[in-house]
Structure formats: C-alpha cells, structure tokens
Amino acid sequence: MRDIIIIGSGFSSLSTACYLAKAGNNVTILEKNSTIGGRARQFKQNGFTFDMGPTWYWMPDVFEKFFKDFGKKPSDYYQLEKLGPAYQVYFGRDDSITIPDNLKDIYKIFEKEEPGSSKYLKDFLDSAKFNYEVAINDLVYKPGESITELINFTTISKVNQFFTSIRNTVRKNIKSNKLQQILEFPVLFLGAKPSNTPSFYNFMNYADFGLGTWHPKGGMFEVVNGFVKLAKSLGVKIETNEAIEKIVVNKGVIEGIQSNSKFRTADVVISGADYHHTETLLDQKYRGYSEKYWEKKIFAPSSLLFYVGFDTKLNNVSHHTLFFDTDFDLHAKDIYDTPKWPKEPLFYASFSSITDNSFAPISKEAATFLIPLAPGLNDSPELRNEYFSKILKRLEYLTGQELADSVLFKESFCVNDFKKDYNSYKGNAYGLANTLFQTAFLRPKIKSKKVENLFFTGQLTVPGPGVPPAIISGKIVSDMVLNTKIK
Template sequence: MPKKINIIGSGFSSLAASCYLAQAGYEVNVFEKNTSVGGRARQFKKDGFTFDIGPTWYWMPDVFEKFFADFNRKTSDYYQLEKLDPAYQVYFDENDSILIPGSLNEIYQSFENEEAGSSQKLEKFITKARDNYDIAIKDLVYRPGISPMELITPETATRMGRFFTNISSEVRKEFTNKKLRKILEFPVLFLGAKPSDTPAFYSFMNYADFGLGTWHPKGGMYKVIEGMKDLAESLGVIFHLNASVDRIITEKGKAKGLVVNGKDHFADIVLSGADYHHSEQLLPEKLRQYSENYWKKKTFAPSSLLFYVGFDRKLKNVSHHTLFFDSDFEEHAKDIYDDPKWPDNPLFYASFPSITDETCAPEGKEAGIFLIPLAPDLKDDEATREHYFNIILDRFEKITGQNIKNNIIFKESFCVNDFKEAYNSYKGNAYGMANTLLQTAFLRPKLRSKKVEHLYFTGQLTVPGPGVPPSLISGKLAAGLIEKNEIK
C-alpha cells in the first residue's frame, strides 16, 4: 500500500508538492478550508467581471515551464500566455509617467531618454543581475535550507559581497535620476522588504523584470491554479473543499493525520502549505518549533488593502499594470516597517487586466484592481477602507486626467481582517516573511519539523521565500525532503 499524505491548504506551494508527491507514488489528499482551490490566488467573479484576488504579476516564466516540464507537460497545455508590451507604466506625477517596454533594448532606450548615459549603466547593472539570476534561480533556490553550506558554491564564493550590500546602495551609486532609482528598486518589493534591507544579490529580480519580461495568462493568474489542479488530479490527487483543519493529530511525537471539520483523517505524513505560524497552532504547544516571541521578532512582508472595481467604460492613460509613485516612497516604507501605521500618503498599484484580456470584463467595460501596501496587523474597518479608496481615486483621477467615480458599477475590498479570516495569515500579512539577509535560506523556518516526525511545511514563510515562483519551488523542495526521508 502506498503511504498516505495529507496536505493542508491548496495554494501554489501545496499544489506543486501534491503533484510531485503523487508522481512519486504517494496517496495524496489536499484539504482546503475555502470553497475553491488556490489559497491566496483565488478568483472573484461578479456581473461578468473576473478578478484575481491575489497575485496579478506573472514573472519568471522559466520557473513555471520547469515545473510543468517535470511532468512532461508545458504551460501551453493548460493556459495561454501573452507577453505584455508595455510591461507596465509608472506614474510620478500628473502627466509624468514612464512606460517600461516589453524588450530589453527598448528599456535601455527609455532609460537613456530619461537620463543621458544611463543606458550603459543599466546594461552593466542588468548583466550583474542576470549573473545573480543564473546562480539563484537555477541553483540556490532549489536547495532546502538545511545548512548554511548550501550557500557556499564556487559561484557564490566570489560574490559573497553581494549578500552584505543592499539593493538601494547598488542602485544609488550608479543612478542619480530619482525616477530611474524608483523603477529599479521596485522589483524587490515582491520580496517583502525595503530595498535598503534587501541584499544586492536579489537584483536578480531586476533581470526577472527587464530581461524575462511581464506576462499575462489569458483568463488571469487563476488559470495557472486551474492548470496545476488539473495536473494534480490527473496524477491521482484528491481535493477536499470547505475542509477546515482543526488539529494535527500526533502520537508519541509523530504526525498521524488531521482533524478536519471534527472528523479524523489519518495519514502517514502531514504537509502544511497553510500559514506556518497557524500550522504550528494546530499542534500542542510543546511540539511547536517556534515561540510567539520568535514570530514577533521577524520582519514580515506587508499586508494590503485591495479593491476590486467594475467600471462601466474603458479607462484612459493607464496600462495593464500601472504603478503610482507620486508620493514619497521612503515615508510610506517607514509607515510599513519602522513605525507601523496607516500611511498618510500611500503609493499604490493598479491593474486593469481587461486592457489585455477581453475575458476579464464585459465588452466596453473595465476591471480594475487597486492595491495599497500596508503594515500587517493594523486596525481594519470599513470606514478606513472607504477613506483610503477616496484618497487613491482622487489621485488617480488627477494624475491620469479623467473622472471615473461616476463610472463605478461596484467595488469590493479585501484587507487585513480578510487575510486573517480567509487564510489564517499571521497578523494579516499578504506575502509571508520578508527576504532580508537574516531571513534568507537556512535562516528561514524549516521545511521539516524538528519536533514532530513525519510533519513538513511549505510555502512563503519557509524556503525559498515570498512570491509565486518561489512557492512553486517550495512545493518541490518539501516533496523532495519527504521522498528522501520517508519510505513510500
């Protein structure tokens, strides 16, 4: 009889792990507390509009291709990709924006148009970023975070300095133009920390941005989730929805299964892709690896205030992905990381997938997603959400030169309280634990429990870190550890 594995949650990392484990011959059951699979990458539909609730950026297409190739499949077997051109647009003030083109050579020219001589500097910067990408994504991130020696390779030995300087200093010593600095510091925000706290090695995100480009799966990011679910089911994985896990069953220090909606589901191995902190709350306190004090000391990635808005007409002067950097980034960052509070003048991001994809909105209408990064665990209520919606809409109208408030058909919001309720997210964080120097690789929470045999973890709070591609890799790493340590 094949060994049974029960997986908690059905986000990217859990789905990836389920596929690898089923392929390896295990009997796999996935338990998801919500009504659909996907974890934070769920979908919201209303009045003919379709929104990705969670991730909206498709970067690092090679990681997705590599995942499906492990099962002799291609992404095109499950969804269709379109490369965005422009990749995105960045507003700095009224009628003052920079379009980031879809090709690297055009990006060099855009920089040169903004600041003479910057294209050569950017080419040098991207060459180093590509070097980091080749080391990180093709090698280091596929290591399970067990030992610091994983970081010591012939390639990294000559580049260790990149771990002890930060992205911000690397950018600012080469570029004087404030707009170009903001654009180059933007990608590491996906890693959940300030550029000044993110090792320079993570400039590989700039190569992911400029070198590999920004893509869109037709139908939205949820098409990737549906593809992974289809693959998992073809391999024999069984999914259980509306299945809230009450407790991890343990006996003599060994995981024995799950209590789901009050019913026992026994298994030989348990893997949790749910929030790591929450997962350990499902254990007796003596079997938890990390104390409350441990979690309180960690730097968490931001939470978010999100709005999903249906408009009754097409909007002007925006791109599929549009960033609004017209306020002070440093001040907003302080309100997230240094002195957590609701920001006075927040930066924000807007996505209009219906510009690219006609399936996301009825004909002649626009689907809009607005996001404000926030410190986790802020007091969250409807009045505050409405206040900030009005702030960003006022700025949006002024900056893009159009009135849109009277064109809103509906809006729905999602914020700190929802992250806690929907995903059991620690302090309502949206992206997991930040990738700072002291929270990288072996310094992150472990994939394998040190206190409970046959218990494993995956997802954005463990290795390799936050983001969709790292979550796919995390699922592969967790499955690999299980295969290595558990007899089938």
C-alpha cells in the same frame, strides 16, 4: 504507498501534491475555503472577473521547469501573452514612464531620462542575469537546512553582494530618482525595503527587464486551474470546506489530522497554510517556534485591495500601472519602521481587461487596486472607504479623467480578511520578508523540528514570497519527503 495530507490549495500545495502523486503516493489536499487556489483565488461579480491575489506572471522559466517535470508545458493548460508595454509608472500628472517589453527599448527609455544611464543599466543587468542563473541553478531549490548550501566558488566571489543593499547598488551610478524607483521596485515582491534587501537579489531586475512580464489568458486563476488539472490527472484528491482543527501527534510522530470533527489518518502531513497558524494546531510541546520568535520576525506587507467594476474604459493607463507620485520612503517607513496607515500611500493597479476582454463586459473596465500596508493594523470599513476615496482621486488627477460616477461596484479585502480566509499571521499578505537574516537556512524550516513526518511549504519557509518561489517550495518539500524514511 504513503497516505499524505496536504493542508491548503495554494501554489506551493498544488506543486507538492503533483510531485508526490507522481512518485506513487496517495495524496489528498484539504482546503478550508470553498474555492481552490489559496491567495490566488478568483472573484466574479456582475460579469467582471478578478484575480484576488497574484496578478504578475514573472519568471516563466520556473513554470516551464515545473511542467516539464511531468512531461508537459504551460501551453498544455493555459495560453501566455507577453505584455508590451510591461507596465507603466506614474510620478505625477502628465509624468509617467512606460517600460517596454524588450531591453533595446528599455535602454532608450533610461538614456532619455538620464543621459549615460543606459551604460550603467547594462552593467547592472549583466550582474542581475548572472545572479539569476546562480539563484535558479544553485540556490533556490535547496532545502534551507545549512549555511553550506550557500557556499560555493560563485557565491564566495559574490559575498560582498550579500552585505550591500539593492538601494546602494542602484544609487551608486543612477542619479534619476524616477529610474532609481523603477529599479528598486521589483524587490518589493520579496517583501522588504530596498535598503534592507541584499544586492544579490538584483536578479529580480533580470526577471523584470530580461524575462519580461506575461499575462495568462483568463488570468492567474487559469494557472491555478492548470495545476489542478495536472494534479487530478496524477490522482490527487482535492476537498474544499475542510478547515483543519488539529494535527494529531502520538509520541512525536504524525498520526493524522482532524477536520470538521472527523479524524483522518496520514503517514505524512504537509502544510501549505500559514506556518504560525499550522503550529497552533499542534499541542504546545510539539511547536517548533515560540510566539516570541514570530514577534521578532520581519514580515512582508499586508495589503488593502479593491476589486472595482467601472462602467467605462479607462484612459492613460496600462495593464499594470504603478502610482509612485508620493514619497516611497515615507510609505516604506509606515510599513516597516513605525507601522501605521500611510498618509499618502503608493499604490498599484491591474487593469486586466485592457489586455483580456474576458475580465469585463464590453466597454467596461475591471480594476484591482493594491495598497501595501504594515501587517497587524487596525482594519475597519471606514478606513477602507477613506483610502478608496484617496486613490480614486489620485487616479483621476494623474490620468486626467473623471471616474467617481463610473464606479459600478467595489469590493475590498484587507488585514481582517487575510486573517479570516487564510489564517495569516497578523494579516500579512506575502509571508516573511527576504532580508539578509531571513534568507535560506535562516527561514523557518521545511521539516518540523519536533514532529516526525510533519513538513511545511510556502511563503513562510524557503525560498520565500511569490508565486515562482511557492512552486519551487513545493518541489523542495516533495524531495525532502521522498528522501525521508517514514516511521
């Protein structure tokens, strides 16, 4: 039996802990904050409930596969509801497209907007489904150690898709700008511009249209609770308010960690915390990546989030609503090319209480708003208030209702909070972008290059950003630990 310490309690850490505890190891999770879940924490105020981080439940098969590995299924821990509509996209006042919960009706929506487009959409989704199956079955569960992991007969036949962007593929046949944006939107979950994301990643469109958008009753935090219950049933110990001060190494081999001025021995340490921050807990000579390395990387966006309680039910919005009424490319430029606060940002809103009355008191609405931002921006209360005013006025105009006087309270979370609460590099929200040169074996390694028995998991390593990839990352690192001879 090995004594294993896992840093952080996000999805990747919880996934790792379950697999390693099942294999008979003594596993302890240490979480710096007072609550579990990492970015998937929960916030409550005045009878309102908010998921602080992820609000989208996509790729349900990944969750099913995880629980199946333990002889369980998601319904043993939480209840799912398929959202219909899946989401709504605003392009202007009285100008929105609502995405249904089935392909037949989605084809009709496309055909209505652009005659003939449904044929191209079907071809696109056939390719997306094939790529999804290739990714899930052949690629994403690989440890990212070598380019050979990507090379097989199928991927060779698809090699051109790694050198063509999603944007080029989408815009080749679909001419409606609205439909283009709807098809390009899912890759934002990968943290990169559609013009910089390989076409192979259109499998995210199959996750969207093919597998659908789901809601776990009680929110994403109920999924966290499900993972925690499973972990504890396997013997995992979870301790909160345990900020790691140092990872202790002796002659290149892990000895343990120091937290709250207390030393804990460990045979293996796995960090689900920010990769860059974790390496700062090591002596300089044991760090695998330099500051220059991190500076050159393309990071996924940070976010300005608002958690808002409204004293009324909202009209003309869906559970998930995207506001694409401003220039997509200009906002993307302000994130990736010349980082600055966007003049007219796109934004996303989750109105979970439309579907789930546990999120807000009767006749009230719980709303989470998210504006993608470049990481590392100056962050101040004045800027946050300015941008809340911007999006609230847009929300009122686009949906035809007055809401300013109905705001009971608002809480915000931005770059400074990502740094403080998660030790996030430059306050990024989603880790490293999945661009061509930051994919698979080109991402930071799961196994430390300089320290024996030190491993990493989560959104800065393979397979990448998002909740399903985090769960998969936990499986990958656990397999690697179990297959490593511990010194």
